[in-house]
Amino acid sequence: MFEIGNKTFGSRLMLGTGKYPSFEIQKEAVKASETEVLTFAVRRMNIFDSNEPNLLEEINLQKYSLLPNTAGAKTAEEAVRIARLASGSGLCDMIKVEVIGCDKTLLPDPFETMKASVQLLNEGFTVLTYISDDVVLAKRLEDEGIHAIMPGASPIGSGQGIVNSMNLQFIIRQSNIPVIVDAGIGSPKDATFAMELGADGVLLNTAISGAEDPVKMAEAMKLAIQSGRLGYEAGRIPRKMYASKSSPESGMIR
Ligand SMILES: CC(=O)[C@@H](O)[C@H](O)COP(=O)(O)O
Numbered sequence: 001m002f003e004i005g006n007k008t009f010g011s012r013l014m015l016g017t018g019k020y021p022s023f024e025i026q027k028e029a030v031k032a033s034e035t036e037v038l039t040f041a042v043r044r045m046n047i048f049d050s051n052e053p054n055l056l057e058e059i060n061l062q063k064y065s066l067l068p069n070t071a072g073a074k075t076a077e078e079a080v081r082i083a084r085l086a087s088g089s090g091l092c093d094m095i096k097v098e099v100i101g102c103d104k105t106l107l108p109d110p111f112e113t114m115k116a117s118v119q120l121l122n123e124g125f126t127v128l129t130y131i132s133d134d135v136v137l138a139k140r141l142e143d144e145g146i147h148a149i150m151p152g153a154s155p156i157g158s159g160q161g162i163v164n165s166m167n168l169q170f171i172i173r174q175s176n177i178p179v180i181v182d183a184g185i186g187s188p189k190d191a192t193f194a195m196e197l198g199a200d201g202v203l204l205n206t207a208i209s210g211a212e213d214p215v216k217m218a219e220a221m222k223l224a225i226q227s228g229r230l231g232y233e234a235g236r237i238p239r240k241m242y243a244s245k246s247s248p249e250s251g252m253i254r
Pocket of ligand 1: 015016017018039040069071155156157158159182183184185203204205206207
């Protein structure tokens, strides 16, 4: 169990909702993942045209917490406008702040991200902020009062996995708010690694929606995250430079 703002979650896997081959497969994958949190880009989600298909109509909304995100925003002003739209539509008071600063890498703009996060905190939102693995920015945002920090493992949709585990560990160790590793996860081992490092959760999309079998991959990710968390709680052995025998010599029968 972990908490973000006033919500408690059993599952540590948060799912994006884009790029699935079909609604049917998406629904199955969401079910198999046992996620409790679905994030979606307010700008890209068809929530306003009742003639168009809409994922939110396809799923049982009682079962999930919705986490609208500000994907598509390039300035703080745009992100704030998108968040207000989501809240005005009664979707949720939680918001994932995402302000992209570079079209090629889709890495977030730290200055606009900070501005948007502070503004939305002042407006009473529960703020989860997506950043790159920037240790100093993570702390500054926590000091401002955000509710969870979401450092990227690697660029969105790249499937590169965790490229700087050192920075992620710095962020995890210094944080007094939940750390959700978000973006760039490619395979279950990446998700396990994030959890073994001590992350509170993982948010991912492409690794499941783009898999050959998204439903199977959703289950694999669920198990990977559970396994990584269990391993973290169990406490791994320290790394040693040289070998040490698995069977102790004292007490050996000669
Ligand atoms: C859905 C969402 O919020 C994405 O922007 C998120 O960052 C996931 O990235 P991946 O697709 O790399 O998992």
